[in-house]
Amino acid sequence: MKDIEIAQKSEMLPITQIAQKVGIKAEAIEPYGNYKAKITQTSKTADSQGKLILVTAVSPTPAxxxxxTVTIGLADALSAAGKKTMIALREPSLGPVMGAKGGATGGGYSQVLPMEDINLHFTGDMHALTTANNTLAALIDNHLQQGNELGLxxxxxxxxxVLDINDRALRHIVIGMGGKSSGVVRQDGFDITVASELMAILCLAKDLADLKxxxxxxxxxxTYDGQPVTVSQLGVEGAITTLLKDALKPNLVQTLEHTPTLIHGGPFANIAHGCNSVLATKTALNLADYTVTEAGFGSDLGAEKFLDIKTPVLGKTPDTIVIVATVRALKMNGGVVKTDLExxxxxxxxxxxxNLKRHIQAMSQYGVPVVVAINQFATDSxxxxxxxxxxxxxxxVPVEVSNAWALGSQGASxxxxxxxSSCQQASSFKPLYAQNSSLEEKILTVVSKIYQAKNxxxxxxxxxxxxxFKERGWDQLPVCMAKTQYSFSDDPKLLGAPKDFEIHVREFVPKLGAGFIVALTGNVLTMPGLPKKPAANGIDIDENGKITGLF
Incomplete structure (x- = not known):
């Protein structure tokens, strides 16, 4: 049975009942229909933090x-064991949903529901971010048109x-065509919404005031003489914040086994910091005894950024790091083509x-206990x-096989x-680099200790x-490495655990609001493209509104 068919046959509880399981008060719930809601209650007490479990993975492959799936299955298993548990996940982007990767709601009998809503428009957060981003762009161009007082x-x-779909044709464009009344002619371009700084800001903001x-x-x-210009100088931070006031509130849904789940924010980990919002994670930590969260792609990307960018803002370090591996992915990293994986x-x-060994080495440097979860496929011998x-x-390293896809919580018990057991062990978290070290030192630390590159x-x-950046004092900010997800190197074809390679930084992008500097490496793109046969070709809806083809 396909994932979407399992999801459609599952019975959901009213979202009010899901909220009650973790003590969310009725007045703190803003329902979006019967099975999803925005929540405004973000904590119980200042010091009521539960255990935090970070789920990451080996380098991703087409396999x-x-x-x-493991994140959801693990949380359901913890809940089945009588532990008060919540999940904190990222929101899917329409780019991969309509492209090659598909959605982000798990699979089989380890899913979050309602699967179709979450993978499509959900509660409108992505649209709010897109609108806010493009409103700022329009205000910038209007400033140019109306006299350019700031000398931009x-x-x-x-x-x-930005646009929340993979559209390679918009990477480089020219705007302002059509004469004097149509604006100032200049080169521009589109990123995908999940790569925007506003997405990163939403996911790192502590509250509305911090967001603004x-x-x-x-x-x-x-300016023409090289001086930086910020949103505050345009005087529009209030307007942009207003457009995001509802998007800032975490979204509550449920798993197939009714474990409360917060899905909020969705920056990609190869071109952004790859973690769900600080607000959602902090909310879960304050409401549950165990919070299971995940970071995008492999540990060299999402987990490193979770630990070095998100953790200082969150104020809580993981109690255990779980690295997900599959026999299939490791065989591909060992040279097997996809058609021979069975x-x-x-x-x-x-x-x-x-490849897995290098991910274990990378995560072990932080002083947090590490567990390997083998996500079992039916074809594994x-x-x-x-x-x-x-x-x-x-x-x-402790290791367990998880078969949550087929068996739900029982498969992850x-x-x-x-x-x-790992969460009870002593943890002595050590940041990878000092915040006051130079940008070059931070990059070299990540590149040498996590990727094991030579230079x-x-x-x-x-x-x-x-x-x-040194002259402006920006080099004191954390670094967000934008790199291919398929390899420890910046060459997606170098699988496994490559040696004696170099990382090539072609450009930096200051994200002063988010509070980090993006280092663009190799040929990584901030606006992906669709594949030859996009997933959109298989998505359909019948006369009764039943959707097929999502995965």
Missing amino acids: GEGKS DPRQIVWKR ARIAKILVGY QEDLPALQAGFS QNELERLQEMCQAVG KLAETVL VVYSKKALQQLQE
Whole structure:
């Protein structure tokens, strides 16, 4: 049975009952229909924080890893064991939903519901972010048109427009065509909404006042004499914040087994920081004894950014890090092509284990207990599963097989037991780098300790920007590495655990409102494209409104 069919046959509880399970008061619920709601209650007491479990993964492959499936199954298993549990996840973007990756609601009998709503327009957060972003863009161009009091250089405007769909044709555009009354002619471009700074700000803001303060700091461009211009100088931070007042509120839904789930914010991890909102995670921590959250793509991207960018704002470090691996993904990292993955191949598994081993090494540096979860696929042989467990045990990491896709919470019960035990262990979290170290030092630390690269190579433009950032004091901010998700390197074809490679930084993008500097490496794109046969080709709806083809 397909994921969407399982979801459509499942019975959901009214969202008010889900809220009651974790003590959310009726007046703090703003229902969007019967099965989803915005919530305004963000805490009980200042010090009532439960345990935090961060789920990450090996380097993603076309074979699929199922990180969300494991996250949901683990939380359901904790709930089934009598633990007061909540989940905090990111919102799906229409780009991958309509493209190649699909949605982000788990799979099989380990899903969040309502699956169709969450994967499509949900509560409108993505649209609010898109509108707010493009309103700022319109206000910038209007400022140019109406006399340009601030002296903005049209050639140095860094704020781009956004769209929540993969549309490669909009990466580079020219606007203002049509004569004097149609604006100032200049080059512009679109990013995908989930790569926008407003998305990052929404996910890092502590409250409405913090959201407004961060928006005021956004860099929109430079004057003719090279001075930075921010939103506060345009005087529109209040208007942009107003457009996001409802989007700032976390969204409450439920799993197939009725575990309360907050889904809020959705920055990509390869071009942004890849974590759901601080508000949603903090809310879950204050309402539940155990919060299970995840970070995008592999541990070299989402988890590193969770630990080095989100954790300082959140004020809570993980009690356990779970790394999701699959036999299929490791065999691909060991050289097997996708069409041959169903055949047992222990040598390829052995070779591909180098990828998982490097992820384990990367996460172990933070001083937090690490557990490996093997997400079982029906085609995995018993020999492969046992060999993978043996290899994990040989490097001293607890490991459990999870079959939540087929069995729901029952399939993740042993994983839950191991994670509960891990959460009781002593944890001495150590940041990867000092916040006051230089930008070059931060980048070199991430590149050498997480990726295990030998060196960093900067373009001429990047070197010039480094000097500028030092002069402006921006190099004290954390770094957000924009890199391919498929490899530890910046070359998506270098699978496994490559050695003796360099990371190439071509450009920096200051995100002053979000509070970090993005380092663009290799050929990573902030506006992806659709594949030759996009998922949209298989999505349909009948005369009764029943949707098919989502996954």
